[in-house]
Amino acid sequence: MALGAVQREEMPETQQRALKRATILMWVTVAYLVVDTVILFLIKGNSQAMQAAWVQDLLALIPPLAFLIGTRVLSRRASKDHPYGFHQSMDTAHFVSAMALLAFGGFLLGQSVMSLVTAERPGIGLMVIFGLEIWHGWVMIGFMFLGTFPPLILGRMKIGPAKQLHNKVLFTDSKMNKADWLSSLATILGVTGIGLGIWWADAVAAIIISLDILWDGIQNMKASLDSLVDAIPRKLDSREPHPLPARLNRILLDLPWVKEAGCRVREEGQVFHIEAFVVPGDPDSTPIEQLIDAREKCRELDWKILDVVVVPVDELSPLLNTDTRVPADD
Incomplete structure (x- = not known):
């Protein structure tokens, strides 16, 4: 779902x-x-x-x-x-x-x-x-x-x-x-x-x-x-990854029912389209209300997040961004 x-x-x-x-x-x-x-x-x-x-x-x-x-x-x-x-x-x-x-x-x-x-x-x-x-x-x-x-x-x-x-x-x-x-x-x-x-x-x-x-x-x-070519988003003034995906992963991991979290971000112009993936702690009891709450928290994170989907999965793909390190100045 x-x-x-x-x-x-x-x-x-x-x-x-x-x-x-x-x-x-x-x-x-x-x-x-x-x-x-x-x-x-x-x-x-x-x-x-x-x-x-x-x-x-x-x-x-x-x-x-x-x-x-x-x-x-x-x-x-x-x-x-x-x-x-x-x-x-x-x-x-x-x-x-x-x-x-x-x-x-x-x-x-x-x-x-x-x-x-x-x-x-x-x-x-x-x-x-x-x-x-x-x-x-x-x-x-x-x-x-x-x-x-x-x-x-x-x-x-x-x-x-x-x-x-x-x-x-x-x-x-x-x-x-x-x-x-x-x-x-x-x-x-x-x-x-x-x-x-x-x-x-x-x-x-x-x-x-x-x-x-x-x-x-x-x-x-x-x-x-x-x-x-759908490369990962980067900062304007350097080749470092944009901090927003890491901030989003941290928000999801702060939810008590989320065991693991990762995302992939498509940068289009000056906005982001995000697919967020979460591994629930208890896969058999993940009500839709929890997913709605997770989605809203992601949307409220930054104006650049134009569109976001939250997908519960059994395990995370190795291609996903699972970083949670956010630089102090961000």
């Missing part, structure tokens, strides 16, 4: 506020990147580093758009055709954005390496601003320097909501934003190299930016695949 729970569709108020804040931050990110990429396109000139920075900022639009589209889709309620709901739409959007980062990062890397091998020597000329002739490179350097600050600020602001929501797309995007200064620095050095007559500095800077894009793609790919 297995006892299933009715799925919860509404998040607690704290998480609803976090989602609203995250949505606003993502729209701000999109607006900033649109303006940023337009200006970069207008001033990038022949510099490989500036072109790479422009492509990177263009690609940086993908994660926030994936988040905004994913949150809109997952708000749809579960149905008979989609009994698990649409929460995995976030993982799918995450995977697509990772593929785009890897594809364009690889293309840009190949293009930059070819420029270095063929010894292309980009030139940066003069431009007239308010009647004054100035080196175009100063405009590039100034814009890239000023452009380091918005991503850093936005990245830090996204970390809180990402952890409250356990949202991988938001968390990975915050890390990408915080690390964006490296690309800006590489671009500045590349443009400066052209001005000093170091022709290869521009191509090397473009290669560094390409590698940064590839690294972002790899990080996004790892995070999205974990959910898509």
Whole structure:
């Protein structure tokens, strides 16, 4: 006999506020990147580093758009055709954005390496601003320097909501934003190299930016695949297992009629679907009321538990998570 729970569709108020804040931050990110990429396109000139920075900022639009589209889709309620709901739409959007980062990062890397091998020597000329002739490179350097600050600020602001929501797309995007200064620095050095007559500095800077894009793609790919292939849930900021399954096992073992307990957890987007298995102390006398009570205790444990079933069994499968150790900070 297995006892299933009715799925919860509404998040607690704290998480609803976090989602609203995250949505606003993502729209701000999109607006900033649109303006940023337009200006970069207008001033990038022949510099490989500036072109790479422009492509990177263009690609940086993908994660926030994936988040905004994913949150809109997952708000749809579960149905008979989609009994698990649409929460995995976030993982799918995450995977697509990772593929785009890897594809364009690889293309840009190949293009930059070819420029270095063929010894292309980009030139940066003069431009007239308010009647004054100035080196175009100063405009590039100034814009890239000023452009380091918005991503850093936005990245830090996204970390809180990402952890409250356990949202991988938001968390990975915050890390990408915080690390964006490296690309800006590489671009500045590349443009400066052209001005000093170091022709290869521009191509090397473009290669560094390409590698940064590839690294972002790899990080996004790892995070999205974990959910898509039903790997065990992990913390956002490390490869350690998420503490919720251990907390759930402890709750079940605290019940006087439960001898052993284990679970397996399917992570879909930012919520969990859980199958909990219990070995009763007396298999012949396990009334349904006890299973109902166990189910409710599991549901009350955390908002991320969207759906849970409690299954009495004779023995636990070795594939189940039977851990009860919860880190002190969790």
